[in-house]
Each structure stands twice: as C-alpha cells, then as structure tokens.
Amino acid sequence: MKTESLGTIVCTEDGPSTEKIEFVIGNRNELSTEKQIPIHVGQYVSINAEEGLVIAHIEQIYKTNRYFSQIDAVHEFTRSGKAFGAIFPIDRWEYVLAEAKPLGIFTNGQVQRVTYPPSPGAIVSAPDYKILSEFLGFSKGGIHLGHLLFHDIPATFNLSKMYQKHVALLAMSGAGKSYAASVMLEELLSRKPAQGRPTILVIDVHGEYTGLAESQGTKGKTFEDQITVIRSPLVEIATPRMSAKAFATYSPDMGTIQVRELTRIIRSLRTARKGQPYDIGDLTIALEQDPSINVRTREALLGWLDNLQSLRLFGKTSTPEWSKLMKPGQAVILNLSETVSLQKKQIIVDAVLRHLFDLRRDGIIPPAIVFLEEAHQFCPEARRALAFSKGILETVAREGRKYNLSLCIISQRPVRLSTTVLSQCGTNIFLRITNPYDLDHIRATSEKITKATLTSISSLTVGEALVVGQATRFPVFIQVRERATKETAFGEDFETVTQRYDKKGRKAD
Ligand SMILES: Nc1ncnc2c1ncn2[C@@H]1O[C@H](COP(=O)(O)OP(=O)(O)O)[C@@H](O)[C@H]1O
Ligand SMILES: [Mg+2]
Numbered sequence: 001m002k003t004e005s006l007g008t009i010v011c012t013e014d015g016p017s018t019e020k021i022e023f024v025i026g027n028r029n030e031l032s033t034e035k036q037i038p039i040h041v042g043q044y045v046s047i048n049a050e051e052g053l054v055i056a057h058i059e060q061i062y063k064t065n066r067y068f069s070q071i072d073a074v075h076e077f078t079r080s081g082k083a084f085g086a087i088f089p090i091d092r093w094e095y096v097l098a099e100a101k102p103l104g105i106f107t108n109g110q111v112q113r114v115t116y117p118p119s120p121g122a123i124v125s126a127p128d129y130k131i132l133s134e135f136l137g138f139s140k141g142g143i144h145l146g147h148l149l150f151h152d153i154p155a156t157f158n159l160s161k162m163y164q165k166h167v168a169l170l171a172m173s174g175a176g177k178s179y180a181a182s183v184m185l186e187e188l189l190s191r192k193p194a195q196g197r198p199t200i201l202v203i204d205v206h207g208e209y210t211g212l213a214e215s216q217g218t219k220g221k222t223f224e225d226q227i228t229v230i231r232s233p234l235v236e237i238a239t240p241r242m243s244a245k246a247f248a249t250y251s252p253d254m255g256t257i258q259v260r261e262l263t264r265i266i267r268s269l270r271t272a273r274k275g276q277p278y279d280i281g282d283l284t285i286a287l288e289q290d291p292s293i294n295v296r297t298r299e300a301l302l303g304w305l306d307n308l309q310s311l312r313l314f315g316k317t318s319t320p321e322w323s324k325l326m327k328p329g330q331a332v333i334l335n336l337s338e339t340v341s342l343q344k345k346q347i348i349v350d351a352v353l354r355h356l357f358d359l360r361r362d363g364i365i366p367p368a369i370v371f372l373e374e375a376h377q378f379c380p381e382a383r384r385a386l387a388f389s390k391g392i393l394e395t396v397a398r399e400g401r402k403y404n405l406s407l408c409i410i411s412q413r414p415v416r417l418s419t420t421v422l423s424q425c426g427t428n429i430f431l432r433i434t435n436p437y438d439l440d441h442i443r444a445t446s447e448k449i450t451k452a453t454l455t456s457i458s459s460l461t462v463g464e465a466l467v468v469g470q471a472t473r474f475p476v477f478i479q480v481r482e483r484a485t486k487e488t489a490f491g492e493d494f495e496t497v498t499q500r501y502d503k504k505g506r507k508a509d
Contacts, residue, residue, distance in 0.1 A: 004125060004126040005026060005123050005124070005125050006023070006025060006026065006038065006039060006045060006124050006125055006126055007023040007024050007025040007026050007039075007098065007123075007124045008023055008024055008026060008121060008122070008123060008124065009021055009022070009023045009047065009118055009119065009120050009121060009122045009123075009124060010022055010023060010024050010097070010120060011120045015117070016117045016118055016119070016120060016122075017117050018102060018114045018115060018116065018117050019101065019102070020099060020100070020101060020102075021047070021056060021099075021100050021102060021117065021118060021124075022097055022098065022099050022100075023045075023097070023098055023100070023124045024095055024096070024097055024098075025038050025039060025095070025096040025097075025098060038096065039058060039061065039096070039098055040058065040061075040150050041058050041059065041060060041061055042057070042058060042149055042150055042456070042477050043057075043058050043150040043151070044056070044057055044058070044127050044132055044150075044151065045057075045058065045098075045100055045124045045125065045126065045127060046124075046125050046126070046127035046128070046131070046132075047102075047118045047122050047123070047124050047125070048118075048122065048123070049105075049116070049117070049118035049119070049122060050116055050118075050119075051105045051112075051114065051115065051116050052105040052106065052107040052112075053105060053106045053107065053131065054102050054104075054105055054114055054118055055102070055103050055104060055105075055106055055127060055131075055132065055135050056100035056101055056102045056103060056124075057100060057101050057103055057474070058098050058099070058100045059099050059100060059101050059452060060098070060099040061096060061097070061098045061099070062096070062097045062098075062099070063094060063095065063096055063097070064094070064095050064097060065090060065093050065094040065095070066093050067084070067088055067090045067093050068090075098124075100124075102114040102117075102118070103135075103474055104135065104473075104474075106131055106134070106135045109134060111135060111473060129151075129152070129153055132148075132151065132153060133153050133154075135473070136148070136472060136473055136474055136476055137158070137161075137471075137472050137473035137474075138153070138154070138155060138156045138157065138472075139156060139157070139158040139161075140156065141156070141195065142156035142157045142158045142159060142162075143156060143157045143158075143159060143162055143184060143187045143188070144156045144187055144481065145157065145180065145183055145184065145187070145465075145467075145478060145480055145481065146183070146463075146465070146478045146479045146480040146481040147478060147479055147481065148476060148477070148478055149464065149477040149478060149479055155467070155476065155478040157427075157467070157471040157472065158471065159191075159195075159196070161426075161427075161470050161471045161472075162427055162470070162471040163198070163367075163369055163406040163408075164401060164406070164426065164470065165401055165406075165424065165425065165426025165427070165470060166397060166400065166401075166406055166407040166408065166409065166421075166424055166425045166426060166427075167406070167407070167408040167409070167425060167426070167427045167428075167429065167471075168408075168409045168410075168411075168414075168417075168422060168425035168427070168428045168429070169181055169408060169409065169410045169411075169429045169431075170410075170411055170412075170414045170428065170429070170430050170431075170433065170438075170442070171412060171430060171431030171432055171433055171465075172412055172431075172432055172433050172434060172435065172438075173412045174462070175412075175431035175432040175433070175460070175462060176431050176432075176462050176463045176465075176480060177410050177411075177412070177431060178208050178209070178373065178410070179463070179480065179483060179487070180429065180431065180463075180465060180480045181202075181209075181371055181373075181408065181410055182209065182211075182212060182483050182485065182487075183480055183481055183483050184371075184408070185200065185202065185209070185212055185223075185331065185371070186212070186221070186223070186483060186484055186485060188200060188331075188369065189212075189223045189226050189227075189329065189331060191329065193328070193329070196328075197328040197329035197366070198328070198366060198367045198368055198369050198404075198406075199326040199327055199328060199329070199330055199331070199365055199366045199367070199368045199369075200330070200331035200332070200368065200369050200370075200371070201326070201331070201332050201334060201352070201356065201368065201369075201370045201371070202331060202332070202333045202334065202370075202371040202373075203334050203336065203349055203352075203370065203371065203372045203373060203378075204333050204334060204335050204336060204337070204373060205336050205337065205345070205373040205374045205377070206337050206373065206374075207335045207336075207337030207338075207488070208373075208488045209333050209335075209488065210229050210333060210335065210488055211485055211486040211487050211488035212227055212331075212333070212485045212486075213227035213229060213333070214485070214486045214488075216485070216486050220484060220485060220486060221484035221485050222485060222486070223331070223485065226329055226330050226331060227330070227331045227332070227333060228320070228325050228330070228331075228332050228333070229332075229333045229335055230320055230332055230333070230334050230335065231335050231338055232334065232335060232336045232337075232338055232339040232345070232348060233338055233339070234319060234320070235313065235319060235320075235334070235348055235352070236313065236314065236315035236317070236318060236319035237313050237314050237315065237318065237347070237348075237351040238277070238314075238315065238316065238317050238318040238355075239277070239278060239279045239280055239282075239283065239314045239315065239316060240270070240277050240278060240316070240317075241318065241351075241354075241355065242266075242314070242351075243263070243266070244259045244260075244262035244263040244266055245259060245263075246351075246354070247259075247262060247304065247305075247308070248262075249350065249388055249391065250308060250347055250350075250388055251304040251307065251308070252386060254300075254301075254304060257297060258297055258300055258301055261293055261294075261297050261301065262287075262301055265283070265286050265287055265290055265293070266283070268286070269282065269283060269286045272286075277316035277317050278316060279314060279315055279316045280305055280308060280309045280314050281309070283305060284302060284305050284306070284309070287301055287302060287305070288302070311344055311347065313344065313347060313348065313351075318355065320332070322352070322355055322356060322359060322365070323359055323364050323365060326356070326359065326365040326366070326368060327365075327366070328366045334348070334352065336348065342377060343388065345377070345378075346377075346378060346387050346388040346389040347388050347389075349372070349378050349389040349392075349393075350388045350389040350391075350392050353370065353389065353392045353393065353396060354392050356368060356370070356405065357392065357395070357396060357400075357403070357405060360403045360404070360405045361403050367404035367405070367406075368404070368405050368406070369406045369407075369408060370396070370405070370406070370407050370408065371408045371410065372393075372407060372408065372409055372410060373410045374410070374411065374412075375393075375409040375410055375411040375417060375421070376411045376412075376413045376414075376416040376417045378390070378393060379393040379394065379397075379409075379417065379418040379420075379421045380416050380417070380418065381415075381416055381417060381418050381419055382416070390418060393407070393418070393421055394418060394420045394421055397418075397420060397421040397424040397425075398420070398424060407421075407425075409421060409422070409425060413438065414433070414438045414441050414442055414445075415435070415437045415438045415440075415441040419445060422445050423445050425469070426469050426470035426471075427467065427468070427469035427470050427471040427472075428442075428446055428467075428468045428469050429465050429466070429467050429468075430442070430457050430460075430465060430466045430468070431460060431462075431463075431464065431465045431466075431480075432457065432458065432459075432460040432461065432462070432464070433457050433458060434458045439454055439457065439458065442454065442457075446468060446469075448468050448469060448475060449468060449475070453466065453468075453475055456477070460477075463479060463480045464477065464478070464479055464480070465477070465478050465479075465480055466478075
C-alpha cells in the first residue's frame with residue numbers, strides 16, 4: 001500500500017533520539033493554498049529506520065518563520081502601513097515543525113521497544129491503516145467503540161483484554177459516559193453465540209438505559225428480546241440467603257455478641273424449616289421465642305430487624321430469579337430511579353452483587369459484566385461515607401477476575417471512588433474531565449498516564465475518549481461512535497423538557 005509522505009526528520013539539539021524526533025512538514029506551500037491542515041497533535045506517523053518500522057505519536061507542533069523572528073524589523077514594517085506579504089515571500093518561509101514520540105518498532109506483527117533512533121533526513125509518512133491498527137492492539141471482531149481520532153481506523157477492543165480485569169469509565173457530567181456505556185452494551189449484546197456472549201447487569205441509577213430495549217419501528221436498533229428491565233420496587237432479597245454477618249453489614253452498630261446470637265438463631269430456624277424459605281417476620285418470631293437469649297441482645301436485634309423489615313426489601317425468595325435471567329447474550333437493567341433512599345439503593349446493589357458473585361463462583365451463570373452508574377455512591381473512598389455496598393464491590397474488584405465477573409465502573413467523581421476498586425480497573429476510559437482534584441487522583445492511580453496525556457483529558461470534547469490500559473497497547477484517543485439504539489429522555493435538555501411540559505399544560509386547559 002502506498003503511504004503518504006508527510007515530512008523529513010531534522011536535527012535538533014537533542015534529537016532525533018529514541019525518545020523524541022522532530023520533522024519539518026513538506027509541501028507547505030501547496031497545502032497552505034488549499035487551507036488544509038497537514039497534521040494534528042495526536043496523530044500517528046511511521047518512519048522506516050534501521051531497526052524496522054518506527055511508529056511515533058505527534059505530541060506538539062510548532063510554526064516558525066524567519067521573517068517574523070526579527071522583532072524590530074516586523075515592528076518597522078507594520079508601522080509603515082505596508083502589507084508584509086506584499087513585499088516579502090513570507091509564505092515560503094513558514095515552517096511547520098512537529099515533535100513526535102517514537103512508541104515502538106513494528107516487525108512481523110510484533111511490537112518492540114525503540115533502541116536506535118531514526119536518522120535525520122528520514123522520511124516521515126502516514127502509517128498504513130492495517131499496520132497501525134495492529135500496532136495499537138485493536139482486534140477484529142472486538143468491541144467497536146468508535147474510531148481512532150484523526151485516522152479512519154475502527155477502534156475495536158479485544159473482549160478478554162477489556163473485561164478480564166475491570167473497566168473504569170470516568171468523566172465529568174455530560175461528557176458522554178452513559179452514551180459510551182450504551183455503545184459498549186450494544187456491542188456486547190450484538191455478539192454471536194460462536195463469539196461467546198457474556199451476561200450483563202446494568203445498575204441504572206437514573207433509568208437512562210431502558211432505551212436499549214425500546215422498539216423504534218424500522219429505524220434504529222433495539223435489543224428488546226435480550227433485555228429484561230427490573231424496577232427497583234419489585235426487587236426482593238431472599239432472607240434465607242442472609243447470614244447474620246450480612247445483616248450486620250446493614251446494621252453497622254451490631255456487635256460480635258449480637259452477630260453470634262443471630263447466627264445461632266438463624267441456624268436453628270433453618271433446621272426447623274427443613275429448607276423451606278422464611279422471611280424477616282419468621283426470624284423475628286424465632287427471636288422472640290428463643291428461651292436462652294439475653295434480653296438486651298434480643299431487644300437490640302429486634303430493633304435492627306424491624307428497621308430492615310420497614311425497608312420492604314426482604315422476602316422469602318429472591319425476586320427476580322437472577323439465575324433465570326442471567327443467560328448468555330441477555331442483559332438485566334436494574335432501574336433504581338424510583339428508589340430515593342441511597343441506603344436502600346446500596347442494600348439492593350450489595351445483595352444483588354453478593355448473589356451474582358455466588359452464582360458466578362458456582363458456575364450457575366455465564367461470565368458476567370456488571371455496569372455500575374454513579375459508582376462513587378456505592379463504593380466511596382472516604383471511611384466516614386459509609387456505604388453498605390462497598391465491601392462486596394471491593395471483593396468483586398479484587399477477586400472477580402478469578403470467576404470472570406467483571407465490573408464497568410462509571411463515575412463523574414473519580415476522587416471520591418474507592419482506590420481499591422479504581423486500582424483494580426485494568427482499562428480506563430476517560431472522557432472530558434476538568435476538575436484538578438480528579439485529574440490528580442487519576443494521575444496517582446494510573447501509572448500509564450503521562451502529564452501530557454492528562455492535559456489532553458481536559459480538552460476532550462463530548463464523545464471523545466482516551467482509552468488507557470490492558471485493552472490497548474498504547475493510550476489511544478477515540479471518537480465514540482453513534483449509538484444505534486434510542487437515547488432515553490434523561491439526556492434531554494432543560495429547554496426541551498420545559499417546552500413539552502408547557503405544551504401539555506396548554507392542552508389540558
Ligand atoms: N459519542 C457521542 N456522540 C454523540 N452524542 C453524544 C456522544 N456522547 C454523548 N453525547 C451526547 O451528550 C449528552 C451527554 O451524554 P451522557 O452520556 O448523558 O453524559 P454523562 O453520562 O457523562 O453525564 C447526551 O445528550 C448525548 O446525546
Ligand atoms: Mg450519565
């Protein structure tokens with residue numbers, strides 16, 4: 001394949017070296033008349049060198065023009081009122097100099113470190129489509145999130161590399177996190193049985209994922225046959241699945257003696273029931289009738305059980321029946337938008353994840369991916385920000401990999417996220433982030449991110465993302481593709497909603 005020549009490597013004080021090369025862009029005059037930008041920061045280039053094909057990434061671009069470096073002369077001419085360009089061929093003296101960082105050598109499908117610099121005078125070209133795709137580690141048939149910025153190359157990530165360890169999708173609000181997650185879901189749900197299909201749970205805090213299952217007539221796509229939406233008021237946690245320790249998670253003041261007594265009572269209730277399910281009401285009766293328990297312990301336990309009972313979350317069996325819904329190629333959207341209490345949401349997330357963890361460990365459900373929106377609410381870093389679901393999320397983060405239970409953590413406040421969870425995310429996808437505390441936190445938790453990369457995170461536009469980590473060989477900037485399914489109304493702006501409300505109101509008059 002013919003490659004386009006972009007420029008020529010020049011000598012500088014400290015280059016070309018294995019760390020940095022600079023090259024001057026060729027054909028400047030031709031290009032300037034067409035008003036075409038020849039090259040962008042963030043683009044990739046290739047150079048044929050002794051070691052093989054060097055692929056480099058453009059980090060900075062400078063312009064220079066000798067005519068304008070003589071400050072007094074420029075000043076004098078400007079004062080005379082004459083157009084500079086009318087007298088001097090200034091165009092011809094403008095140079096565009098690009099600084100690029102060699103990333104690696106590509107030979108026979110292998111990527112090696114650059115150990116010898118390309119020579120001054122070497123030609124810098126636009127890299128071959130297939131080579132660049134392979135070099136960056138994109139894989140055919142993978143998760144197609146969008147395309148590489150400045151290159152017409154599909155950004156497709158290998159399923160295993162992406163979900164073997166967990167994924168963090170981080171950005172400020174409105175940058176396109178939920179949109180990107182929906183694109184990811186479309187990709188996962190589009191997989192054919194032969195490719196291997198995981199099962200999916202989406203913990204949808206705002207109810208913004210239901211669009212994936214909405215029908216759109218002939219236009220657009222829907223996954224209605226593959227998705228079950230569960231509204232949080234319908235969720236019931238199976239009381240017989242709860243150990244005394246699990247009860248203690250939701251009643252943090254419970255002491256060891258109380259846990260021990262409750263364990264004893266649960267055990268004898270289980271024996272008495274001979275495998276028949278029971279609920280908190282039954283447990284309360286067992287507690288009241290127990291002859292040997294200390295009165296104060298009994299009162300305390302009754303108080304806690306009463307509190308939990310009032311949440312109306314605990315039943316005899318689990319609703320829905322998770323093992324029936326979590327099938328290959330199927331997704332459950334757990335819509336929490338009707339539940340206001342954060343504690344209640346945390347209890348639901350905790351119980352459901354504990355259940356899934358067990359189901360997965362016992363091989364009852366296929367490899368699973370759990371998408372968690374507003375993750376900082378469920379596994380916060382701060383000790384005093386008590387979250388019932390933090391323990392299980394940290395366990396899944398640490399041990400989920402063994403059982404192929406993967407998390408996709410979505411959050412707009414990385415600084416508030418549990419570092420245990422964040423540091424277990426093998427792949428980070430960043431969209432626009434401008435908060436300096438969040439940026440510092442990201443820098444501290446991800447060793448692959450350089451300062452220059454970090455700066456670019458704050459200048460991304462909506463839908464542009466940086467993917468870093470196991471899913472890709474080098475950090476890559478991508479444009480997230482358009483989704484094929486319907487976007488839920490949650491994304492609508494203030495004005496649109498106001499107008500619709502007003503219209504409805506007038507109709508009602
Ligand atoms: N890749 C994209 N292409 C087109 N529009 C996008 C893209 N990403 C986000 N948007 C738009 O930007 C808005 C905010 O996106 P959203 O995913 O809700 O942000 P976040 O979840 O980060 O708050 C949405 O209205 C969405 O339509
Ligand atoms: Mg969102």
